[in-house]
Amino acid sequence: MPLRDELRHAWVVARKDLLVEYRSRTAIVSAVAFVILVLLVFNFSRDPTAVSSIDLAPSVLWVTLAFAATLALNRAFQLELENQALDGLLLAPVGRGAIYLGKLVANLLFVGLIELLGVPLLALFFNVPILPYAGPLAGIIALATVGFVSVGTLFSAMTVRTRVAELLLAVLLMPFMVPPLWWAALATSRLLGGRPLSEITGWLKMLAAYDIVFVFLALLLFPATVNE
Amino acid sequence: MMQATPENGGYMIAAYVIAAVVLVTYAVSLYWRTRKL
Amino acid sequence: MRMLRVGRWITAIGLLLLAGVYIRALVFTPVERLQGLAQKIFYVHVPAAIWAESAMIFVGLASVFYLFLKDPRLDRFAEASAEVGSVFAAIVLTTGPIWGKPIWGTWWTWDARLTLTLFLFLLYVGYQLLRGAIAEPGARARFAAVLGICGMVLVPFIHFSVYMFRTLHPMPIVLKPSTPSLPGSMLVTWLLSVGVFTLLYVGFVTQRYALSYLREQVEVIGDVGRGTGDR
Numbered sequence: 268m269p270l271r272d273e274l275r276h277a278w279v280v281a282r283k284d285l286l287v288e289y290r291s292r293t294a295i296v297s298a299v300a301f302v303i304l305v306l307l308v309f310n311f312s313r314d315p316t317a318v319s320s321i322d323l324a325p326s327v328l329w330v331t332l333a334f335a336a337t338l339a340l341n342r343a344f345q346l347e348l349e350n351q352a353l354d355g356l357l358l359a360p361v362g363r364g365a366i367y368l369g370k371l372v373a374n375l376l377f378v379g380l381i382e383l384l385g386v387p388l389l390a391l392f393f394n395v396p397i398l399p400y401a402g403p404l405a406g407i408i409a410l411a412t413v414g415f416v417s418v419g420t421l422f423s424a425m426t427v428r429t430r431v432a433e434l435l436l437a438v439l440l441m442p443f444m445v446p447p448l449w450w451a452a453l454a455t456s457r458l459l460g461g462r463p464l465s466e467i468t469g470w471l472k473m474l475a476a477y478d479i480v481f482v483f484l485a486l487l488l489f490p491a492t493v494n495e
Numbered sequence: 496m497m498q499a500t501p502e503n504g505g506y507m508i509a510a511y512v513i514a515a516v517v518l519v520t521y522a523v524s525l526y527w528r529t530r531k532l
Numbered sequence: 533m534r535m536l537r538v539g540r541w542i543t544a545i546g547l548l549l550l551a552g553v554y555i556r557a558l559v560f561t562p563v564e565r566l567q568g569l570a571q572k573i574f575y576v577h578v579p580a581a582i583w584a585e586s587a588m589i590f591v592g593l594a595s596v597f598y599l600f601l602k603d604p605r606l607d608r609f610a611e612a613s614a615e616v617g618s619v620f621a622a623i624v625l626t627t628g629p630i631w632g633k634p635i636w637g638t639w640w641t642w643d644a645r646l647t648l649t650l651f652l653f654l655l656y657v658g659y660q661l662l663r664g665a666i667a668e669p670g671a672r673a674r675f676a677a678v679l680g681i682c683g684m685v686l687v688p689f690i691h692f693s694v695y696m697f698r699t700l701h702p703m704p705i706v707l708k709p710s711t712p713s714l715p716g717s718m719l720v721t722w723l724l725s726v727g728v729f730t731l732l733y734v735g736f737v738t739q740r741y742a743l744s745y746l747r748e749q750v751e752v753i754g755d756v757g758r759g760t761g762d763r
Contacts, residue, residue, distance in 0.1 A: 429665040503634035
């Protein structure tokens with residue numbers, strides 16, 4: 268199937284997911300509420316005289332985003348659980364790769380929206396100036412997000428029909444989230460600490476490498492999770 | 496200046512015992528499981 | 533079943549030789565001057581770590597071949613290697629802190645080997661949980677293979693992360709538990725230990741493989757007896 272068609276189909280799949288989500292809006296509201304709660308917990312559990320917010324902010328940011336992404340991923344294939352919609356999707360003349368890409372794009376946009384709302388909240392609650400670093404910060408966040416959402420989308424296809432699906436997805440995903448999370452937290456802390464951009468490019472390259480490897484791998488492996 | 500060799504034999508014994516226990520326990524578990532228990 | 537018998541024999545010989553290595557390490561190998569007796573934990577800790585990681589590579593390779601060839605033998609082997617790998621990882625994770633406490637003063641250090649093995653252990657646990665959660669054998673084998681391959685691909689990234697972590701947080705150099713070059717007698721002990729752990733890996737995996745096979749046979753017989761099989 269020509270690439271252009273594959274991409275078009277992927278976008279159709281993505282749009283379907285986003286439309287369903289937009290109509291109910293429960294997931295995004297829950298996710299943002301969750302982010303606010305986590306930020307509150309972090310804020311009230313630290314001693315402001317002992318720990319400066321600039322030191323704490325990167326860790327808080329990445330833990331929050333990691334949890335939020337995991338929550339978001341749980342819904343990735345849940346849409347298809349009802350009424351055997353997954354079979355319907357698979358019967359459609361759409362390549363498996365297109366299905367994966369479509370799910371990936373929908374998940375990325377969904378998590379991206381959470382991040383778009385969450386990061387300014389973090390900046391607000393923790394009094395951390397992020398505007399001067401907005402560009403590079405967005406880059407770090409985007410790269411890290413692709414990293415864990417790509418693996419998470421693949422795994423959610425496998426866990427969706429199991430009994431403890433949400434918990435299993437989190438357990439399976441955890442080792443795969445740590446490297447991008449850690450590099451992103453390091454890069455963020457360097458960035459917010461005012462270090463020159465040249466110090467961060469190394470981490471960005473690693474994040475990009477991770478993304479390329481795992482998106483490619485997930486595309487290759489996704490058919491094995493849905494074919495009979 | 497030469498440091499004295501520390502007295503930490505207890506740790507060595509503990510580690511060796513734990514490793515042996517894990518390996519033997521696993522071997523026994525395999526034996527039991529393959530006897531259709 | 534012949535494979536089971538062979539596996540049991542290899543394991544028995546392995547455990548016997550393990551006792552021999554124990555005696556050699558504890559009694560006949562010189563004590564390292566700076567670290568004292570605790571250094572000898574090295575002869576158990578490192579070979580276990582080597583096999584904890586190698587087992588994951590085997591899981592990954594078997595998984596790759598399984599997705600291409602769909603041969604259930606590869607799936608059984610992957611399942612066996614994952615279980616055995618987790619046992620060795622457990623040894624690393626218990627002996628490591630016991631070694632670290634007298635040497636570095638803390639039970640846990642984010643040192644290269646321990647951190648990598650912790651990740652491996654989590655990957656093994658996830659792999660086994662996933663297998664346990666899927667009832668249908670075909671899907672179970674396919675999904676496990678997907679996870680196994682992803683796990684194998686993750687390992688180099690973990691190595692890199694750990695390397696970077698060490699560069700940023702240098703370990704106290706006072707005592708280095710893993711000396712790069714071992715004097716003669718210590719090297720021999722270490723090599724013997726690696727050999728014994730290799731033998732144990734082979735023996736354990738063979739038995740675990742046989743167990744998978746036997747369980748499948750029992751299921752088939754059960755299906756026939758209930759009239760749900762097609763024999």
